[in-house]
Amino acid sequence: VKRLLVVGGAGSLLLPGGGRVIDSEGFPAEYKAEASAGAEFLETLRQEKELDWTFLSPSALFDGTERTGKFRLGTDDLLMDSDGNSSISFADFAIAMLDEVETPKHSQKRFTVGY
Numbered sequence: 001v002k003r004l005l006v007v008g009g010a011g012s013l014l015l016p017g018g019g020r021v022i023d024s025e026g027f028p029a030e031y032k033a034e035a036s037a038g039a040e041f042l043e044t045l046r047q048e049k050e051l052d053w054t055f056l057s058p059s060a061l062f063d064g065t066e067r068t069g070k071f072r073l074g075t076d077d078l079l080m081d082s083d084g085n086s087s088i089s090f091a092d093f094a095i096a097m098l099d100e101v102e103t104p105k106h107s108q109k110r111f112t113v114g115y
Contacts, residue, residue: 003104004045004053005097010060010086011035012042013078013112021060021078042110054106058093059114060086067091071113079114088114 011022011031021027022035045053059079071092072079080086088096096113100106 002052004051005101006041006045006053006055007097008042008055008057008110009035009038010057010062010078010112012039012110013057013060014076015078016080045108048108052104052107054100054104054108055110056093056097056100056106057110057112059088059112062088062090062093065089067095068115069095071096071115074112074114076110077112079112081115086114 009031011020011027012035013021015021015024020039022032022039027035042055045051045055065087067089069092071088073096078086092115093113100111105111
C-alpha cells in the first residue's frame with residue numbers, strides 16, 4: 001500500500017476549552033464506542049513511520065446539505081463558525097478528500113474540514 005486515506009470521525013477532535021469532543025458532556029452514548037475506536041486507530045496511525053497515511057475528520061454535524069465549495073481546513077481542533085456551530089456537507093467533505101488525493105498536504109497527519 002503506497003497511501004492510506006482514512007475517513008475518521010469528529011469525536012477525537014479537540015474543543016476550544018480543551019478536551020476531546022468524545023469526552024464532552026452530552027456526547028451521544030450510542031456513538032461513544034465507535035468514536036473511541038476511531039480515536040484509538042488515529043493514535044495507532046500516529047505511531048506509524050513508514051506508511052503514508054492521512055486521516056480526515058469531519059465537523060460535528062456531517063450532513064447532506066448543499067455543496068458550497070467553500071470550507072476551511074484545520075488540524076486537530078474542531079472547526080466552528082462564529083455562532084459555535086460545527087458542520088460540513090457530505091459533498092464538501094468529499095471535495096476536501098479529493099483535493100488531498102490530488103495534492104497531498106497532510107502526509108502522516110490528521111486534518112479536518114468545516115465551514
